[in-house]
Amino acid sequence: xxxxxxxxxxxxxxxxxxxxxxxxxxxxxxxxxxxxxxxxxxxxxxxxxxxxxxxxxxxxxxxxxxxxxxxxxxxxxxxxxxxxxx
Numbered sequence: 001x002x003x004x005x006x007x008x009x010x011x012x013x014x015x016x017x018x019x020x021x022x023x024x025x026x027x028x029x030x031x032x033x034x035x036x037x038x039x040x041x042x043x044x045x046x047x048x049x050x051x052x053x054x055x056x057x058x059x060x061x062x063x064x065x066x067x068x069x070x071x072x073x074x075x076x077x078x079x080x081x082x083x084x085x086x
Contacts, residue, residue, distance in 0.1 A: 001045070001050065001051045001052070001053075001076065001078045002049065002050045002051075003049045003050070003080035003081075004049075004080065005049070006082065006083070007049060007080040007081060007082055007083060008047060008048060008049055008080070008081055008082075008083040009045045009048055009049065009050065009051040009078050009079075009080065010045075010078060010079045010080070010081045011045045011051065011076065011077075011078050012077045012078055012079060013027070013035060013075070013076065013077045014035070014036040014053060014074070014075075014076045015027045015033050015034070015035050015036065015074070015075045015076075016033065016034050016036065016062065016064060016071040016073075016074050017031045017032060017033030017034075017064070017071060017072075017073050017074075017075065018031065018032040018033070018064055018067070018069035018070060018071055018072050018073075019031055019072060019073060022072075024073075025072075025073040025075070026073065026075045027073075027075045032064050032066070032067035032069045033064060034064050034065055034066070045078075047083075051078070053074075053076055
């Protein structure tokens with residue numbers, strides 16, 4: 001995720017999910033998913049104009065709490081907001 005000069009990354013969602021459709025790799029309401037940003041897990045992009053979320057092979061396929069299905073996609077959404085990088 002990268003924003004233009006004088007803008008900062010605002011991470012909106014980071015979701016590990018399971019879709020029955022193998023042609024779709026993004027979150028839709030009703031998917032078996034865990035929302036990492038909404039649940040308060042640590043994802044640090046604060047004050048940065050560029051942010052990377054590193055995904056390992058261990059993350060892909062991890063069990064999703066609540067439905068015990070393996071994650072087959074990871075979806076991130078973000079906005080670029082005006083700001084000065086400190």
